[in-house]
Amino acid sequence: MELENxxxxxxxxxxTSDHYAAESLAADMDACYMIVYECDNMEESLEEWLEENxxxxxxxxxxxxxxxxxxxxxxxxREFDVMGLQHAWESLKSSGRSINRxxxxxxxxxxxxLAGKWLIQVQSGFKVDQLWSFVCRGIMTHILPSDSAxxxxxxxxxxGEADRHVICxxxxxxxxxxxxxxxxxxxxxxxxxxxxxxxxxVYTYLGVYRNNEWGLRPTIYESMYDxxxxxxxxxLCE
Numbered sequence: 001m002e003l004e005n006x007x008x009x010x011x012x013x014x015x016t017s018d019h020y021a022a023e024s025l026a027a028d029m030d031a032c033y034m035i036v037y038e039c040d041n042m043e044e045s046l047e048e049w050l051e052e053n054x055x056x057x058x059x060x061x062x063x064x065x066x067x068x069x070x071x072x073x074x075x076x077x078r079e080f081d082v083m084g085l086q087h088a089w090e091s092l093k094s095s096g097r098s099i100n101r102x103x104x105x106x107x108x109x110x111x112x113x114l115a116g117k118w119l120i121q122v123q124s125g126f127k128v129d130q131l132w133s134f135v136c137r138g139i140m141t142h143i144l145p146s147d148s149a150x151x152x153x154x155x156x157x158x159x160g161e162a163d164r165h166v167i168c169x170x171x172x173x174x175x176x177x178x179x180x181x182x183x184x185x186x187x188x189x190x191x192x193x194x195x196x197x198x199x200x201x202v203y204t205y206l207g208v209y210r211n212n213e214w215g216l217r218p219t220i221y222e223s224m225y226d227x228x229x230x231x232x233x234x235x236l237c238e
Contacts (some may be wrong), residue, residue, distance in 0.1 A: 021042070033063060034150075039071040039140050046140050054129045055165055058153040068150040078112065078172075083203050085111040089206050101213045101238075105175060108202040116174030116200040117149075118183060119219070120167040120192065124154055128165040131192060135169055138190040145179075145186050148168055174200040181234065183225050188232055194225040221235045 037049050037056070058064045088107055093097065108114055122128045132151045137142030149169045156163060171183045180198060187196065198221035203209070208218050223234045 001069070033067050034066045035064060036068045036070060037136070041071065046136060048131050050136060055132055055151045055153055056124050056126070060153050060155040064153045066150040066152060067132075068148065069139055070148040071139055073147045080114070082111070082113060085113050085202070085205060099216070101216060101220070104202060104206070106201065106214070109175065113202045113205060114175060115170055116171045116180065116198060117168040117170045118187060119197045119199060120169075120194060121164045122162055122167065122194065129165070131194075132167060134190045134192060135167060136151040138186065143186065144169070144190060145182050169208050174198070182223065184232065184234060188225060193225040193227065197221070198223075
């Protein structure tokens with residue numbers, strides 16, 4: 001895998017960070033339930049579960065928030081303090097101190113909010129079902145170095161068309177570069193060749209989305225796969 005360290009320029013967006021924060025919160029709050037497959041505690045086979053709960057066939061309007069797979073590990077015992085993080089964030093904002101990605105990283109470490117995820121965006125239909133099945137099988141068989149993943153169900157745009165799905169594949173510590181790169185490499189090994197973006201959970205908990213007032217980029221890595229060379233190019237987004 002080729003690793004590059006390049007500066008990324010923020011593109012102009014129509015909405016503000018507050019809009020994206022409100023949109024994300026609404027998406028979580030309007031969902032009645034999550035559909036979860038627990039690898040270590042299920043009588044139903046994974047293949048049966050995937051067929052019954054294909055993301056292209058489940059709709060957010062029916063009350064489904066996320067479709068998830070999880071495998072128990074010691075990382076699930078780790079305690080993290082989201083409320084403490086958010087209180088510290090509010091104090092930081094009101095203090096007038098400079099806010100940058102290094103400050104947010106320190107907050108994440110102080111309150112042990114270290115999880116992050118590689119994101120895949122994909123159109124609804126066969127493709128999302130296929131990629132999601134790759135991820136689930138990878139977690140189930142331990143081929144993929146991840147304990148959990150989730151995919152959004154079908155949602156519709158204002159024009160009535162099916163919106164893109166997002167698949168989130170988690171790792172334990174976004175500050176551990178080896179761990180982040182290992183998960184990216186695992187996703188490539190199981191057959192995922194589409195663009196990937198990596199986002200720490202701390203940005204979500206703090207409501208920091210694209211086009212925010214501090215000029216922060218909430219996705220800190222991106223990965224593009226060069227089919228002609230058969231290699232990934234992972235870029236650090238600064």
